[in-house]
Amino acid sequence: MNAFFQLYRASLKEYTRDRMAMFWTLAFPIFFIVLFGIIFSGNNDTVFDVGVVVEDKSQIGTALEQVFVKVPAFKVTEGTRDALLEKLKHGDLRIVIIIPNGVSDSVSSGKTANIETYYDPSNQTTAQIVLNIVEKVVDGFDQQVTKRPTLLAIKPVSIASDRLRAIDWLLPGILAMALMQLGLFGTAPALVQLREQQVLRRIGATPLPRITLLGSQVLHRLTIAVAQTLLILIVGVLMFKVTVIGSAILLAGFVLLGASMFLAIGYLVSGLAKTQESVIGISQLINFPMMFLSGLFFPVDIMPEWIRPVVSAMPLTYLADALRQIMVGATPVYSLGLDSLVVGIWLVVSMALAVKFFRWE
Amino acid sequence: MPAIEVQDLKKYYGDTRAVDGVSFAIEQGEVFGMLGPNGAGKTTTTEIIEGLRLPDSGTVRVLGLALPQNTRRVKGLIGVQLQTTALYPRLTVREVLDLFSSFFPGEKRSTDTLIDMVNLHEKEKALSKDLSGGQRQRLSVALALINKPHIVFLDEPTTGLDPQARRSMWETIREVQKSGATVFLTTHYMEEAQELCDRVAVVDAGKIIALDTPNTLISQHFKESVIEFQLTGEAPPEGTFRKLKGVTRPGIRENGKVTMYTTDSTATLGGLTDLAEAGTVKFDSLYVRRATLEDVFLKLTGKHIRE
Numbered sequence: 001m002n003a004f005f006q007l008y009r010a011s012l013k014e015y016t017r018d019r020m021a022m023f024w025t026l027a028f029p030i031f032f033i034v035l036f037g038i039i040f041s042g043n044n045d046t047v048f049d050v051g052v053v054v055e056d057k058s059q060i061g062t063a064l065e066q067v068f069v070k071v072p073a074f075k076v077t078e079g080t081r082d083a084l085l086e087k088l089k090h091g092d093l094r095i096v097i098i099i100p101n102g103v104s105d106s107v108s109s110g111k112t113a114n115i116e117t118y119y120d121p122s123n124q125t126t127a128q129i130v131l132n133i134v135e136k137v138v139d140g141f142d143q144q145v146t147k148r149p150t151l152l153a154i155k156p157v158s159i160a161s162d163r164l165r166a167i168d169w170l171l172p173g174i175l176a177m178a179l180m181q182l183g184l185f186g187t188a189p190a191l192v193q194l195r196e197q198q199v200l201r202r203i204g205a206t207p208l209p210r211i212t213l214l215g216s217q218v219l220h221r222l223t224i225a226v227a228q229t230l231l232i233l234i235v236g237v238l239m240f241k242v243t244v245i246g247s248a249i250l251l252a253g254f255v256l257l258g259a260s261m262f263l264a265i266g267y268l269v270s271g272l273a274k275t276q277e278s279v280i281g282i283s284q285l286i287n288f289p290m291m292f293l294s295g296l297f298f299p300v301d302i303m304p305e306w307i308r309p310v311v312s313a314m315p316l317t318y319l320a321d322a323l324r325q326i327m328v329g330a331t332p333v334y335s336l337g338l339d340s341l342v343v344g345i346w347l348v349v350s351m352a353l354a355v356k357f358f359r360w361e
Numbered sequence: 362m363p364a365i366e367v368q369d370l371k372k373y374y375g376d377t378r379a380v381d382g383v384s385f386a387i388e389q390g391e392v393f394g395m396l397g398p399n400g401a402g403k404t405t406t407t408e409i410i411e412g413l414r415l416p417d418s419g420t421v422r423v424l425g426l427a428l429p430q431n432t433r434r435v436k437g438l439i440g441v442q443l444q445t446t447a448l449y450p451r452l453t454v455r456e457v458l459d460l461f462s463s464f465f466p467g468e469k470r471s472t473d474t475l476i477d478m479v480n481l482h483e484k485e486k487a488l489s490k491d492l493s494g495g496q497r498q499r500l501s502v503a504l505a506l507i508n509k510p511h512i513v514f515l516d517e518p519t520t521g522l523d524p525q526a527r528r529s530m531w532e533t534i535r536e537v538q539k540s541g542a543t544v545f546l547t548t549h550y551m552e553e554a555q556e557l558c559d560r561v562a563v564v565d566a567g568k569i570i571a572l573d574t575p576n577t578l579i580s581q582h583f584k585e586s587v588i589e590f591q592l593t594g595e596a597p598p599e600g601t602f603r604k605l606k607g608v609t610r611p612g613i614r615e616n617g618k619v620t621m622y623t624t625d626s627t628a629t630l631g632g633l634t635d636l637a638e639a640g641t642v643k644f645d646s647l648y649v650r651r652a653t654l655e656d657v658f659l660k661l662t663g664k665h666i667r668e
Contacts (some may be wrong), residue, residue, distance in 0.1 A: 006463040010452055017451040017488070199448055202504070205411055205441040207433050208464040 003208055007216035015220065025186045025224055029178035030235055033171060037240045040166035048130050050074045051084035051096040058104035064115075067141050068097060073133060088118055095119040095130045127302070129169060132331050168243070169330065171236045172323035173296035176258060178228045180290060180316055183262025184269065184283040187221060191270035192279045200360045210360075218263060225259035226252075246326035254326060254340070258319040261343050264350035271357030290316040295333075315346040362425045364389045364512050364543040365410060370419035372405050379405040380416070381567030387560075389511070392534070392544040394558035396551060396654060398664075402567040403547040404444060407516055410545070411441050424511055437467060440510030440542075442501045444517050450490035454481055454500055457489055458507070465508040479503040479533055495526035502533060512543045519553060531557060551654040561654065565662050575654055582660055583652035585609055585622040588629060592617040594643030601641070605632035613659060619644075620659065622652070 015021055054065045069076045077084065077093065084096045098116040106113035115138055119127040194200050203213060229251070236242040265286065273279035291297075293307065294316035303311060311317055322339035324330040334342075365387040372380040380402045387393045395403045408414045410421055412432040421428040423435045448457050458472040470478075476485050479499040484492060489500065498518060505513050515534065519527040534557055538544055548554055554561045555575045563571040563578070571578055592614075602612045607625030614620075623629040626649050636642045658664075 003463040006460050010449065010456065010460045013456065014449060014451040197448070197450075198443060201413065202441075202443055202448065203464070205413055205436060205443065206461065206464040207437040207466065 004212050004216050007213060008219055011217060011220040012223070015224070021186060021190070025178070025182050025228060026231060028181070029174050029228060029232055032174050032177070033167075033232065033235055034239070036170050036174075037167050040170075047075045048073055048094045048126070049077065049092060050130065051077050051079060051087060051093045053079065053081045053084055053096065053098040055081070055101045056099050056103040060104040060107055061099050064099055064103070064138075064141055067137055068134075071133060071137060085118060088120060091120065094126055095134070097134060126166070129166065132169075135331055167236070167240045168328045169324070170297070171232065171240075171242050172327045172330075173294075173320045175229060175232045175255070175327075176294075176316055176320040176323050177291060177296055178232065179225055179255065179258045179319070180262045181287065182221060182225055182228065182259060183264075183266040184287055185280075186224065187263055187266030188269040188273065188279045188283055189276060191217075191267065192273055192276055195270070195359065195361060196276065198361065204360055218260075221263050222256060222259055225255055229255050242328065244327050245329050250326050250336070251323070254319065254322050254343075257340060257343050257347065258315075258323075261315060261319075261347040261350060264347055264354050267354035268350050268357060271354060271359055290314055293317075294320055296320055315343050318342040362389070363387060363422075364391070364424060365393075365545065366420075366422040367406075367410065368420045370406065370409060370421065371417045372402075372409065372414070373417055378402075378567045380409070383419075383564075383567070383569055385562055385569065385572060387543060387545065389543050390538070390541060391559045392538050392546060392557055394554040394561045395545075395547040395564055396549065396554040396561050396658070397547075397564035398549055401564045403564060404516055406564075407514055407545065407547055411439065411514055412436055437465060437508065438511050440505035440508060440513045442505040442513075442515045442518060444520070448489050448497075448500065448504075451488055453486050453488055454492070455485045457500065458503060461504050462507050467508060469508050470506060475503040475506060478506060478536065480529065495522050495530075498522060498526075498530065499533070502530070506537065509540075510542060512545060513537055514545045516547050517549070518546070519548070519550065527553070551658070555654050563654070563658055563661065565658075570661050571657065578654060578657050579652050582657050583622065585624050585652065586626045587650050587652050587656055588621045588623055588626060588633075588647070589650070590619055590633075590644040590647040592619060592642065592644050597636075597642050601636070602633075605629050605636075613663070620656075622656075 050068065052065055052068050054061050065076075065078075068074055077087070079087075081096075081098060084093065087093045088096050096118040098118070100114070100116060103113040103115070115134075117131065117134060119130065200213075204210070233244060237244060266283075269279060269282050269286070273282050289310075293303065293311050294314050295311070296316070318334060318339040321333045322336055322343075325332050325336060325339075363386045365385075367386070368384050370380050370383045371378075383402070383406055385393075395406065397403055405414065409416050410423060410428075412423075412428055412435050415429060423431075424438055426435055426438075428435060449460070452460065454476070455472055458475055462469055462472060476482060479502055481496060481499055481503070484496055487496075489497065492500065498521075502515065502518060505515065518534070519530050522530060531553070534544060534546070544557075546554075546557065558575060560572065560574050561578060562569045571582075573581070596614070596617070602608060602619065602621055605621075605623075606628040607623040608629055609622050609624055612619050612621035621629070630649070633642075633644075633647075637644065
């Protein structure tokens with residue numbers, strides 16, 4: 001136990017004396033938040049220009065239109081399909097919602113009706129927020145009209161969702177990104193260095209059980225993951241007034257689950273890479289696609305169809321989705337159960353592979 | 362009970378026979394040296410005995426305990442210094458020693474004692490990445506002494522050190538021996554083997570080609586003195602020096618450097634001077650010396666130990 005504690009303390013000391021490691025794991029995510037926070041600060045309490053086309057002039061069609069008009073964040077312009085789509089192209093509108101003919105018929109016959117939405121894909125973050133609101137609104141309306149019983153006793157708190165700003169949307173994603181980079185850049189190069197400099201071999205020449213060494217390293221990384229989470233929350237709440245609404249226990253659970261999973265991937269990378277240079281290369285190969293295809297900065301539904309299977313296989317998609325739901329009450333893409341299942345499967349598979357490929361020398 | 366017993370040890374890497382049928386036994390309290398060029402199989406042999414590698418075949422017993430069955434126990438009884446000595450770059454000397462100390466369960470030396478033994482007082486608060494080669498080497502030796510080991514393994518402990526640092530390392534090794542420990546040392550410096558070792562195994566290409574005390578090895582192979590000089594002019598035909606009086610065996614020429622062995626150095630030098638006066642050979646840097654382990658190696662393998 002003493003050896004475990006000493007190793008844990010030693011690796012924390014090494015970490016705090018390593019400016020690069022500190023920068024990439026702590027300063028870099030904060031830098032991202034501040035950068036995006038400033039870029040999108042103009043969106044605070046912004047009213048979005050929304051076009052609504054009512055082709056279905058029935059009671060249901062007009063009622064739905066009224067619901068959109070009442071959304072405080074929307075400034076609704078009405079018009080014909082062609083006129084409003086033209087305005088969207090010119091950038092005068094953020095989104096055009098079309099209530100097509102036949103909505104009321106579908107609803108009364110119990111079929112699903114499609115509300116069409118058009119948006120400018122060059123402004124992803126805003127589009128994502130607006131879409132999010134539209135979804136909420138339609139959902140609520142759907143329940144009213146069809147008089148379905150509410151299955152959940154408590155409806156997700158909607159204050160955050162209705163007024164979800166860019167920074168609210170981004171903050172949990174950046175936390176997920178930070179956990180991924182802790183596992184990749186904060187773990188794999190350090191391990192390869194320990195191996196290259198034969199520190200692992202030197203320790204292997206003592207009676208220390210190897211599991212003690214591994215255990216202390218894992219605890220060290222999880223400690224940093226907790227530090228990252230706290231730091232990101234503090235900056236988000238204090239600087240950008242992000243309303244954090246979710247359960248602290250659920251948040252801690254997902255942070256530890258996600259950090260463990262990326263840690264396992266980091267160990268796997270360190271086993272596959274032969275040198276310091278190749279470890280960085282392999283890590284980037286994992287980092288970049290995940291960063292850009294997991295819906296951290298671009299919403300998943302604007303991506304081409306063929307890439308969707310890749311997106312829905314990537315663990316970061318699920319971790320970010322879960323953190324977004326828990327922290328700021330964003331609309332779920334998947335259920336928390338599915339999120340934890342996918343991340344859990346990735347954890348188990350990566351761990352098994354990491355054990356298989358891990359080398360002490 | 363011998364400290365180390367090795368029987369017919371073999372370890373091949375593909376076609377390379379790193380260790381090719383090595384056997385020896387080391388008594389407790391002995392300083393035992395493995396002398397040979399780089400790539401002779403010294404490090405591989407050492408690491409098998411330390412329990413860091415598995416041999417392809419052969420048996421190893423350390424302090425009566427068979428490997429690999431007793432690896433964990435053996436690791437607690439021995440102290441190891443590895444050839445590469447980078448250690449937790451961002452920990453201080455004292456922190457590294459404290460950390461490794463926690464890995465050994467039994468009786469051990471205090472960090473203060475260790476710092477004292479390897480003379481690192483003025484550097485105990487320095488980060489290990491800021492140490493010089495010699496200081497790092499001393500730290501690495503200190504790590505091998507933590508658990509009051511019965512056997513200390515030192516793998517080329519003075520490689521890359523300046524002469525002064527080498528002398529001071531030799532002092533430390535003698536002290537370790539005085540404390541009653543067996544020392545297993547590998548080196549490619551023949552002075553070092555001659556200076557420190559009770560017995561030396563000369564290894565080449567994975568095999569032990571001679572094993573005895575340094576003095577026995579030398580007197581067994583050489584009754585003669587050694588004459589060496591550097592040719593400066595055109596090289597005379599083969600066999601010119603062999604004909605000189607007192608010369609016992611063909612000389613060895615490498616890059617114009619001639620090594621000859623003679624039972625009558627006065628007569629040989631006289632003959633050499635005659636050759637020089639006649640203008641047949643030109644040379645300088647001539648000297649006469651006793652044979653050393655290097656000559657033994659040269660005689661046994663036909664090559665110098667350092668190339």
